[in-house]
Structures are given as C-alpha cells and as structure tokens.
Amino acid sequence: MNDQRRGTLRLAGALALAALLKPFAALAAWNQAAFASKSSADALKSLGTASAESSGQILIEAPQIAENGAVVPIEVTSNIPGTTSLAVLVEKNPYPLVAKFDFKEGALPFVKINAKMGETSDVRVVAMAGGKAYQATKEIKVTIGGCGG
Amino acid sequence: MAGPMKMRATLSGGNTDVRVLMSHPMATEQQTKGKPHFIQNLTVKVNGKTVIEGEISQAVSRNPVFSFRLKGGAKGDKIEVSWLDNKGDTNKTETAVA
DSSP states (O other), rough: OHHHHHHHHHHHHHHHHHHGGGOOOOTTTHHHHHHOOSHHHHHHHHHOOSEEEOOOTTTEEOOOOEETTOOOOEEEEEEEEEEEEEHHHHTTTTSOOEEEEEEOTTTEEEEEEEEOSSEEEEEEEEEOOOOOEEEEEEEEEEEOSSSOO | OOEEEEEEEEEEETTTEEEEEEEOOBBBBBTTTTTBBBEEEEEEEHHHHEEEEEEOOOOBBOEEEEEEESOOTTTOEEEEEEEETTTTEEEEEEOOOO
C-alpha cells in the first residue's frame, strides 16, 4: 500500500470523525466549513444552528457607530438558562462568522471580543441552549472599514 | 512568532472576570494576498479543567483582547489561556485569580 493512499484514507477518516463530533467542537477542531462560508445563512447551517428563534435574552453591547472598523468592541451576554455556546457573525464581512465559543461547567455565557468590520452591518449573535438555537441582532455603523488594512 | 500574552483575573460580584491579551497579527486574506495568519482556537482552563473553548476567524482584531466570566471562583485559582493559529504556532499564559 503506498503511503500517499494511506495518508488520504487517514485524513478521510479524521474528517468523518470531525463531522460526527462537530456539534460538540472537539479540542482544537476548527469548523472550516462554517468559517469559510460567505453568507451568514451558510455559516449557521454549518454550525447546526440554521433555524434560530429571536430572543430578547441575548444582549449585544457595542457602539452604535464604530469610528474604526479594525477594532469594534462587541460584548455578548446570554441570559437564556443553559446556554452552551455563542456565535458572533458580522453579516456583511467577506466571511461573516467571527467567533464561536463553547461554555462548559464553570463558565458564564459571556464574552467580549474586538472584531473587524468591513462596513456598516448587522451583528448577529446565535446562542445554543438546551439543543435549541436563539438569536439577536444589532446594527453597527462603521465609518472607516477595517478588513482591507 | 508567538509574542507575549497578558492576562488578569479578578473576583467581581462573586464571579471571576478574566481579561486576556494576545500578541498576534491576525492578518486577513485581503491584507496578505491570500495567505492569512490568524489564531483559530483558544482554550480557557481553571485549575486544569477546560471551561471555555473558542474558535475564531481572521475577522478578530489584531492583538486580540478577550473578556470572559467564570462562575464563582476563589483567590488563587489558576487560570490558563492558550491559543493555536493556522500555521501551528501556539502560546499560553497562566495567572492566579487576585
């Protein structure tokens, strides 16, 4: 058996396993499909949270107007009991999915990140709680884009 | 390539606030003509137990700063944050809750 074929088989096996484990985000796994998606709908599908219900229990704290799109502080809190993950998406970025966090026993569903925004856009946050997806959005206006550099 | 990290963990209102800074270019595809360089995974551990796992994209700002909140906690708890980027570079830092 040649080595290349063996390597290919092993890779295929690893990918299949990764696909199985995807909802639980195995250690050091990175959801290539979700992060490479060019629309937030595709990204959410890859995260397994395509049909999210709107919720007032997800709080997004961010400036209404961000002067510098290279550093936009976004603070997210979920008050939904049993929240296990939070995903942050900037709808109009080339790749909308910015970050996804899994919270285990001992962590509160809160995170603050600095994100780049190419232009004025809705920021969408999707929370998973008890196997269901919930979402909230907030528009942030950007005066100078931060993706091109 | 792995620059220094800074972290602070403080007790506040019965919970632990963690603030961590990572030195990383977080270069996007557009900035590098198709060779992005960015952190992909980060892990937060308390006393050796994983509590938060994050996956992030090139759209996180350069030299990223993250804030997290941990349930409860006590002075002296050991907090460890580590990251892994798309080129296999990795770094970690550890601090005790003050």
